[in-house]
Amino acid sequence: MTGGFITDASLAGLARWLRLLGYNTVVYPGAAGRPMLCRAAREGRIVLTRRRDLPDRQFSGRVELVPEQDVGRQLHHVVAGLALEISPQRMFSICLSCNCTLTPVGREEVRDRVPAYVFETCGSYNRCDCCGKIFWQGTHVLRALQFLENQNIKIK
Numbered sequence: 001m002t003g004g005f006i007t008d009a010s011l012a013g014l015a016r017w018l019r020l021l022g023y024n025t026v027v028y029p030g031a032a033g034r035p036m037l038c039r040a041a042r043e044g045r046i047v048l049t050r051r052r053d054l055p056d057r058q059f060s061g062r063v064e065l066v067p068e069q070d071v072g073r074q075l076h077h078v079v080a081g082l083a084l085e086i087s088p089q090r091m092f093s094i095c096l097s098c099n100c101t102l103t104p105v106g107r108e109e110v111r112d113r114v115p116a117y118v119f120e121t122c123g124s125y126n127r128c129d130c131c132g133k134i135f136w137q138g139t140h141v142l143r144a145l146q147f148l149e150n151q152n153i154k155i156k
């Protein structure tokens, strides 16, 4: 595999979905251009962009044009076009907000940090190494799986 992805700022929604699927994805904060390509080359990332004029002859890495407006179609485009592996082992392993790895934490460690009804019903938790946010298996997971199914994205 690669060093993950880098997207331009207009694809921030797509970036969250790629993180949810377990793919390290940076959103480049500035305008899409040569500095973004330099960072992609340095970090071995595939470039995802909506800018048709971005592909650069001097850039040796891969640039994938994502013309779709709708985030579901964008995701389908990337998953199908790059033949991404979608597996339960990869999913929900990266923080959706900051792209850092999640680490499993014990139930007692999160007692004061999650809603009481969650603490009562859920036994396993992950914490983001960067922002400290706690994630657990909840309704958002079911919604995410439904979204993927609606895009005809198969989990293997």
Ligand SMILES: [Zn+2]
Pocket (backbone or CB within 6 Å): 095, 096, 097, 098, 099, 100, 128, 129, 130, 131, 132, 133
């Ligand atoms: Zn985080």
